Amino acid sequence: MIKKLLSFLAVLLFIASILGAGGQQESAAGGEGEVVIEEWEIPFLNSLTGAIASIGEYLQWGAERAAEEINEAGGIAGVPVKVVGVDTALEPQKGVVEMGKIVEYALVALGPVPEPVIMAAAPIAVENEMMTMTATTSLEYAEQFFPWSISWFPKTADRLPPLATEWADMEGVKNVVQFVGIYGPWPGMAAAHVDGLKAAGATHVGDVEVPQDAVTFGPLVVKALDMDPDGIIIACWPDKAAKIVQELKNRGWTDMNKILLFSSADDAALYTTGGSDLDGTIIYNYINVDQTNPRWTAFKDAYAADHNGLQPPSLSTNYYDAVYMIKRAIEETGVTGDPKKLKEERKLIAEAMLDMKSFEGLLFNWDMSGGVPTNKPTYLFEIQDGKKKLVKEIRP
Amino acid sequence: MSLALYYFLSITAIYILMSWGLYLPYRVAHLHFLTVANMLISGYLAGYMVQSLGLPFVVALLAGFVAGGLLGYIVSLFIGDAPTFTVVIVGFTFIYISRTAVENIKAVGATMGMFGLPTIAATPVMHRWTILIILYALVLVVGFLIYRFEHSRLGRAASVVFVDKDLATSMGVDIKRLGRLLQTFSSLVAGGCGVMYGFMYRSFHLDFFTFHLVGIFMTVIFVGGYSTMWGTVIAAPALYGLSLILPPQVASWRIVIYGSILIAVLVLKPEGFITRRFAHRLETTLSRRRKR
């Protein structure tokens, strides 16, 4: 039996030896403050395969687009940058191994995506005092890993109520039922909507929980309509949100403006499933696609060219901005990329980001304060022909 | 030790233990998916005990084992000798129930999950070594117990039950008792694995315990070989390691590769790579060499 166990250990060591080789940057000796590497390699822990591969794809696209633009303009401190997609396939057991490799050499990392992988892998970044930019999750997740993470979103309880208030006032809804997907931060977001409704003097009549594997939505919609609402908020998966809207229409719902979809439903799956049935519904999110600035126009056109004419989803700009934030942090702090100074340079980068002021994002500028963004706008849109038309901008 | 290596070794140990947890009941033709629910329940229980009640990790780990074993025992009273598919349904049911319960319990983080579990040693490095030592001690202990089981009357009785239940009964095998023993033991092991899994990550999230895990462990058993414990020992690191070393373009088709491997093995080598005959031949060869 001992021999069998030894054979097993030999197999383990063989595979482990392959894993043991981590990516190490080539570096040259340089003077003080001078960049010593030939390329800034930024690993991006992303879900490029698996259930959310379609989301991972456009997050990666945004980050790589930023890298391309930066390189065309001369790189970061004169050195080209490369975003390297590291697939975790939505598996925490893969995410931890990849993060384990990344912390051996990287100055800063993008991701992880999504929440289960964040929870498993981000503590590794924290332990190694490396900033990992979780730009697609709520503050309530990101703040668990401060100061080695930053949030792209302000506190849910501050950010969402004004949106719900604005919508309720705009549409004059008085009795609202909410469809809530039981996943991650969504119940918390639903609770924030309720606070907003109260501020508008509307009544939250009840919640209808949407199970993750629901395939028909008749029972849920009948339950909701039985509560006699005049307004509906939908906070669940994009394809299910679309089916709920269709089911509401089938049951006689006509006033589409009185349906509010939340930001996490704003994904390609919503539009491919819902089609023209979504026309007239209101959705909130954090970027205004109809803004006109040269960078954004170029981004939009490039996205459409690569994605069959589709508009960029809201999250597609997050890692684009994250790469630019890294650029600014590197250039302001003068880090060199010297592997011998990895620990101290990681700290410099993190400190630079946590309280970065007047960051020029793709669509708007914002300040960071202790890792939390301030003064970011949110928007209410009306969906028409698969596109979002701005209804109102809401600034804190 | 690099972190990548640490996580590879830790997760491999969990895969081995959990696959053994499925392997044991399958010796009597039971696909005992309750083990995934055991992982979840014991894991969250231990996390709550440490984080909210401030109890030591050792107490929480023991509680995890006990909770797993207890649940496995109680359920086995009803399904110890049940048909295979009843056992499958029981497993699915408990996975659904446990996931739904956790979703609705705020004290364990509900859908957000449980963050920031404390380390179980003074420093992160010592924490990792402790986790690794505990896991491989478990592998050795459980492996030893399974080895002894295989080479005992109980193990031979299980083989007979797998092939022909009626024959086993006529030979005096108490199928219900045997089924109960195997199910209870596998649930006990799974409970401990759940605790270790969460403390390895230092967090718990519902998506750590999905039906996907059932697929992984079944693949390990059937590819490695379901008629001996050694197949799991080879298949677990190989299949997990494969996903880590595939080049990115190929890795995106990882699931297709796993499915194809599973199908190929089932068709070409139905008992898996390590069959009982192979293991016996290896044992005989090694013992002959030892005598020389």
Add this chain to the structure above:
Amino acid sequence: MQVFIAQVINGLSLGSIYVLLVTGFNLLLLVAMIIHFAYPQVVVFSMYIAWVVLRYTNNNILLAVLAAIASSVILNVISAPLFQKIMSNREEVDINTTMVLSLGIGMIITDVLSHGFNKGLPIAFPSTLVGETPILRVGLISLLGGQVASLAVGIVAVSGIFLLLYKTRPGRAFRAIAEDPNGARLVGIPLLRTGLESYALSGILGGLIAVLLAMLLGYSSPGLGEQVAHKVLAVSIIAGLGNLAGGLVVGLALGILEALVQGYISGSWSNAIAFVVMLLVMLFKPRGLFGIKL
């Protein structure tokens, strides 16, 4: 009362999904002794093929139906040798292995759909197939054409397959080669041809089910098959493996139970409660409510 009736109709609609899938599942069990755990994934694959054809033929429904049937038949016939190889080792290997083999097939199908179609996004079927206007709407009660069609076809399919398998010569031949290939050969049943016919039959049914589901749901996604696979297996076991009539009753009953739980208790508990109820049934009736018919 109106709400209750509406929920029962919703339940029948949901139940008809289970009935259709369980019927196909049971057919494979009866004609080939295969526990095809991934049968829902095969059906979902056919839905995707139908969608592709609809896209490129300007919504030609007939062509889509034929394509769905063809793809389902091809998938079944391709997988037939794999199952047969395993079944031929039946002395050494138990029947659970067919379930594990189908698990592998399901994994492959789901991943291919995630990669190769519509960038892994859900697909929506045109309103001409789905039907935009309910054929009946009274208050909260609403009935779409697709719902009626799928339930009606489900009942007809169960009856038709029952008659075929138990009252016709070809049906008896199918069951004979499934139960005892050697015995069937001895009495002169051509194994290869009859075997292929049986797989093709289940493929035809699978294709039809794909189109009906497209009408009923109006959409599909790579994970749809996995989402219903557990329940399809459970319904088949609760009803009694191979029991066609039992599958019809239990499928509809499960659909109604789920709809009522979602409507009156909680959406998040609907799966757990449904499985608990099924589990309690299993504990008292381990061979299924209506008995195994293999």
